[in-house]
Amino acid sequence: MTTTVDGPPDTGAGAPARGASSLVEAVFRAREISIAGALALLILGTYLANPRFLSGQGVRDLLLNASILVLLAVGQSAVVITRNIDLSVGSVVGLAAFACGRFVAGTDHGVLAVLLLGAAVGVVCGLVSGALVSFGGVPALVVTLGMLYIIQGVDYWWARGDQIGAAEVPDPVLRLGSGSVLGVPYLPLIALVVLAATASFLRDRASGRELYAIGSNPEAALLAGIPVRRRILAAYVFSGAVAGFAGALWLARFGTVVADNAHGWELTVVSAVVVGGVAITGGTGTVWGAALGALLLTTIGSVLVVLKVDSFWQGALTGALLLLAIGVDRVVNLRMTAALRKRSARHGNGV
Amino acid sequence: MNQPAEDPPPAPAPAAPVLALRNVSKSFGAVRALHEVSLTLRPGEVHALAGENGAGKSTLIKTLAGVHRPDGGQLLLDGAPVAFHGPADARDAGIAVIYQEPALFPDLSIAENIFMGRQPRRRLGRIDHRAVRGATAALMRRLGVGLTPDRPARGLSIADQQIVEIAKALSFDARVLIMDEPTAALTGAETARLFSVVRTLRDEGAAVLFISHRLDEIFELCGRVTTLRDGRLIASEPLAGLTADALVRRMVGRDLDDLYPKQDATVGEVALSVRRLTREGAFRDVSFEVRRGEIVALAGLVGAGRTEVAQAVFGVDRADAGEVRVDGTVLRPGSPTAAMAAGLALVPEDRRQRGLVMEMSIERNIGLTGLGELRRHGLVRRALERDRAADWALRLRLTYHRLADAVGVLSGGNQQKVVLAKWLATGPSVLVVDEPTRGIDVGTKAEVHRLLSASAADGLAVLMISSDLPEVIGMADRVLVMREGRLVAELPRGSATEETVLAAAAGVGGRAAP
Amino acid sequence: MGTESETRGAADAARTRGSLVRGLALRWDTAVGVLLVAVFAIGLGSTDGFGSADNLAFAFDDIVEVAVLALPMTLLVVAGQVDLSVASMLGLGSALTGALWNAGWAFEAIVPVVLLAGAAGGLLNGWLVTRVGLPSLAVTIGTLALYRGLASVALGSDAVTGFPQKYADWAVDTTTVPGTFLTYPVLLFAVLAVLTAIVLHATGLGRALFAIGAQEEAAYFAGIRVKRIKLLLFVVTGLFASFTGVLFTLRYGSARADNGLGFEMLVIASVLLGGIDFDGGKGTLFGAVAGVLLIGVLKNLLTLNDIANEVQVIVTGLLLVASVLTPRVIAAFVERRHRRAADSPS
Known part of the structure; x- marks a missing residue:
């Protein structure tokens, strides 16, 4: 028999040092590049139609608006990568924002305490959802739908129509939402830090890679000795913590909170993540892509305003974009599998 | 047996056992899967595990792999008792299961697959991606294969997937390699490559436990064999001096004189006619006929396009060109419904995914192909459905508790009988069977052969795809051989031998007549 | 329980658990039926006015859209699919009705157009699922946003009123079928429920749905036209959804783009509460109907007892979680008892 050794096996020294796997990444980097391209085109087109869109204030608003969605998309990505979904994030933001509002109203609590409280509220919600999904073994969609209801109900019940106004929120907290360093607002910076840290974790940590492994093939992950349940739980806790944290930032940004803050955002978040190339079937995608997806959806919203298009179109566009993204994913995936199968046919048959 | 190191052997001293089971028992509810079974694996040996389906082989493997915990008895690692609390424990002890x-x-990527959970780290616990890829490349060189570390595992052939698993075993210096029917889906060349890798590992001092339904492979590769029957240890002995018949006797507990009970049948008119059938990337210009009363085998290596032809004939895959006729009726391409209406039936290779709805009852599975006939005023007649299922269960000597039980609880052989019943119940004129006896025990195998033979004698046209050469030779009136998507040979019963079929399938030796 | 060592025998355990869950699911729908009767009895005993004909007419009429939507949803979930866009299609149906009415169309002409739009929306869902090969969950999350968005585009934030009295009278809860406390929409639901039950449990199509939900490939290899059936299901679901849009509009006398917002959750909660397995292949229509009625009766009782709307939202959420969690918890408990029983003699 002959064993074929074509292809360069000496990938050790000469090959590019970076990249978990360049071939896989190349495909998905292509996705990120194409979204970035679409985003650039969209911005450029809108700028040509209305130059005010790229004024200092315009960009600031865009970044501020995108920050919270980016954060939520980062948290959601960790869950979706494990082939699960967290539909409760919108209501977690609402509950955390309201809890933080109640906590600071008329007091002089510090920024750190508010952020920690927000994250803590999110952690509790994430723990419940995550425990039900991972240890209860029930479908994520159903559980988190139920949690959406429960958290929303608790929030409404607690608020009873109250709202907290900016006048009651201490200044340092509001400054977090409106202040900036070197002209860059704090919120986008915070989102960027969380994004970079999560990206690094998912790429360079064993437990980060295990999230991909779980989403790619859950049975194989069990056989490989990966603590699947604990990892899924951790993903939900992370998503919850980020959502709670985002709730605290919501308070800082808007000053005013009512019970139905971020109501219905879960679908926007899921759309952003999927548009950004994180497959709803798990195992692939990066948080950078998800963040780009969030930026794209936010930008579309702003563009509609700038171009004076009826804002009612935004929902329909988000849905259409989501369908387009998963459709393209599917086609690319089929093509890639076919291409790889051909390659392996050339490799394998040493007859 | 307790102190093997002190035995004074004639040959080089057998090494101390690396892994052993001593009187291990394991039950699932009321079922005794293993009853006081002992097994000893030594470094540098390839040890076969033989037995029919349901003999307890899978349970034994899973016990060694840390998936099951034994109810009684001991697991010994290097002579010391151990308890595995999960697959990770077994892996840490140097046991790899393929x-x-x-x-x-x-x-x-392949590299990530191999090192998942055990990646080399840099500072601050970050994964050293470069080291992961370098180590993978080194493993691939050691195994003599050209798989690129970076390519994703999606789309790898089963043989290459097994290579990745073996590389994983090598990467943590596995001392025990357990291979559960690794060759079932491999071509001859892939099997040969796998065997050479296994021999290399053996010579490097690994202990290999090898499970296969193919006796020739056991004799070719292994030094010792342990035989299980009904969860009990029958024998553990060297293969040298053992005949295939003796091994089969140990496995089934009786003689199997008529494994291939081919009856002679009168050949009638053409029932299935395939003309220049083509599906891009799978097969080209395939033409053949099957007559009533005939069993025609479609042989060839895995990947030669046989299953693809069967699926295109039946219409679950759409052919790009060509024509299929059943009893003279041209079939609409890509329509299983049309194929069934014309009298075609397909027993697919993958029983669990394609043949049966595992959680549905026996009667409903059998009824699924006959919903049209079972209907009156649009409603399914349940009594008729049950009668039909009971009738076929009796004819096929199905072993079951109740017809309302899910097929999933049946043994593999009985499941295959349900698939056959489901299709024979449609009263087909052409039956296409894809690997009809894969993974089923020797006893049921003979029953399936008897059934096929009897059905052909009753005037059914049978097209049988099989990778089991003795089955092809034993059962077929004619053998068609495919290679790389083309029909390359047609051998009548008299001239079809394992050698001629294999030569045509692999494309070696004299070119067989088309 | 709860460490990775639990993963041992994952496949076998899952299989046993599967059959146990199935065994329980068969009894689960009965249990929901019993629970429904019990809640009903408690309501009669504890809450004044609950048993009055007026209230019962209101209670059932109040959830009639959810109940109607639960019928095709049951078929979808049995076939291993889901349609999250139903409530958005309800909204789109309502918005279209309002927009066309504003444009001066006759009501008799509006209804067929709305139904056609519903079928088209269902066709899009089905096409993306069967032809492009996308998971129905992802597709219908997208169309959930899309159809609700189109509803907003069609009608903005307007509310359209003043529909013909004869149709409005037919739909409102004060008109009942003579001699009963049932309203005409509820009667219509009852007829549709019986038809759906026959389709699911007594026809070849029903068998095919169970087979597709349990093992799609095997169903396809048995000659079942899997794609065509799925496509048909989505179209029927879209049709039903747009019809509930008209119904909702008439009952409240107001066409709005955000009508029925969030109803998809109630529909799915009802179906799952009734013991339809979210993974497909298991369940009975009786269970789904019992689930819907249970939610309706609970909602009515909570309202009658002046319990805040927010609490009702929480109760729905809890029911949803409990409906999927309880069978599995029981199964895990039974399995552990079995294991212990098996371990003890040896």
Whole structure:
């Protein structure tokens, strides 16, 4: 028999040092590049139609608006990568924002305490959802739908129509939402830090890679000795913590909170993540892509305003974009599998 | 047996056992899967595990792999008792299991698949991606294969997936390699490559436990064999001096004189006629006929396009060109419904995914192909459905508790009988069977052969795809051989031998007549 | 329980658990039926006015859209699919009705157009699922946003009123079928429920749905036209959804783009509460109907007892979680008892 050794096996020294796997990444980097391209085109087109869109204030608003969605998309990505979904994030933001509002109203609590409280509220919600999904073994969609209801109900019940106004929120907290360093607002910076840290974790940590492994093939992950349940739980806790944290930032940004803050955002978040190339079937995608997806959806919203298009179109566009993204994913995936199968046919048959 | 090191052997001293089971028992509810079974694995040996389906082989493997915990008895690692609390424990002890269909992460690269959970780290616990890829490349060189570390596992052939699993075993210096029917889906060349890798590992001092339904492979590769029957240890002995018949006797507990009970049948008119059938990337210009009363085998290596032809004939895959006729009626391409209406039936290779709805009852599975006939005023007649199922269960000597039980609880052989019943119940004129006896025990195998033979004698046209050469030779009136998507030979019963079929399938020796 | 060592025998355990869950699911729908009767009895005993004909007419009429939507949803979930866009299609149906009415169309002409739009929306869902090969969950999350968005585009934030009295009278809860406390929409639901039950449990199509939900490939290899059936299901679901849009509009006398917002959750909660397995292949229509009625009766009782709307939202959420969690918890408990029983003699 002959064993074929074509292809360069000496990938050790000469090959590019970076990249978990360049071939896989190349495909998905292509996705990120194409979204970035679409985003650039969209911005450029809108700028040509209305130059005010790229004024200092315009960009600031865009970044501020995108920050919270980016954060939520980062948290959601960790869950979706494990082939699960967290539909409760919108209501977690609402509950955390309201809890933080109640906590600071008329007091002089510090920024750190508010952020920690927000994250803590999110952690509790994430723990419940995550425990039900991972240890209860029930479908994520159903559980988190139920949690959406429960958290929303608790929030409404607690608020009873109250709202907290900016006048009651201490200044340092509001400054977090409106202040900036070197002209860059704090919120986008915070989102960027969380994004970079999560990206690094998912790429360079064993437990980060295990999230991909779980989403790619859950049975194989069990056989490989990966603590699947604990990892899924951790993903939900992370998503919850980020959502709670985002709730605290919501308070800082808007000053005013009512019970139905971020109501219905879960679908926007899921759309952003999927548009950004994180497959709803798990195992692939990066948080950078998800963040780009969030930026794209936010930008579309702003563009509609700038171009004076009826804002009612935004929902329909988000849905259409989501369908387009998963459709393209599917086609690319089929093509890639076919291409790889051909390659392996050339490799394998040493007859 | 207790102190093997002190035995004074004639040959080089057998090494101390690396892994052993001593009087291990394991039950699932009321079922005794293993009853006081002992097994000893030594470094540098390839040890076969033989037995029919349901003999307890899978349970034994899973016990060694840390998936099951034994109810009684001991697991000894280097002579000391151990308890595995999960697959990770077994892996840490240097035990690697390669399953028939490896479970890889399709979205991750080969390198990541191999090192998942054990990646080399840099500072601050970050994964050293470069080291992971370098180590993978080194493993691939050692195994003599040209798989690129970076390519994703998606789309790898089963043989390559097994290579990845073996590389994984090497990467943590596994001392025990357990291979559960690794060759079931491999071509001859792939099997040969796998065997050479296994021999290399053996010579490097690994202990290999090898499970296969193919006796020739056991004799070719292994030094010792342990035989299980009904969860009990029958024998553990060297293969040298053992005949295939003796081994089969140990496995089934009786003689199997008529494994291939081919009856002579009068050949009638053409029932299935395939003309220049083509599906791009799978097969080209395939033409043949099957007559009533005939069993025609479609032989060839895995990947030669046989299953693809069967699926295109039946219409679950759409052919790009060509024509299929059943009893003179031209079939609409890509329509299983049309094929069934014309009298065609397909027993697919993958019983669990394609042949049966595992959680549905026996009667409903059998009824699924006959919903049209079972209907009156649009409603399914349940009594008729049950009668029909009971009738076929009796004819096929199905072993079951109740017809309302899910087929999933039946043994593999009985499941295959349900698939056959489901299709024979449609009263087909052409039956296409794809690997009809794969993974079923020797006893049921003979029953399936008897059934096929009797059905052909009753005027059914049978097209049988099989990778089991003795089955092809034993059962077929004519053998068609495919290679690389083309029909390359047609051998009548008299001239079809394992050698001629294999030569045509592999494309070696004299070119067989088309 | 709860460490990775639990993963041992994962496949076998899952299989046993599967059959146990199935065994329980068969009894689960009965249990929901019993629970429904019990809640009903408690309501009669504890809450004044609950048993009055007026209230019962109101209670059932109040959830009639959810109940109607639960019928095709049951078929979808049995076939291993889901349609999250139903409530958005309800909204789109309502918005279209309002927009066309504003444009001066006759009501008799509006209804067929709305139904056609519903079928088209269902066709899009089905096409993406069967032809492009996308998971129905992802597709219908997208169309959930899309159809609700189109509803907003069609009608903005307007509310359209003043529909013909004869149709409005037919739909409102004060008109009942003579001699009963049932309203005409509820009667219509009852007829549709019986038809759906026959389709699911007594026809070849029903068998095919169970087979597709349990093992799609095997169903396809048995000659079942899997794609065509799925496509048909989505179209029927879209049709039903747009019809509930008209119904909702008439009952409240107001067409709005955000009508029925969030109803998809109630529909799915009802179906799952009734013991339809979210993974497909298991369940009975009786269970789904019992689930819907249970939610309706609970909602009515909570309202009658002046319990805040927010609490009702929480109760729905809890029911949803409990409906999927309880069978599994029981199964895990039974399995552990079995294991212990098996371990003890040896």
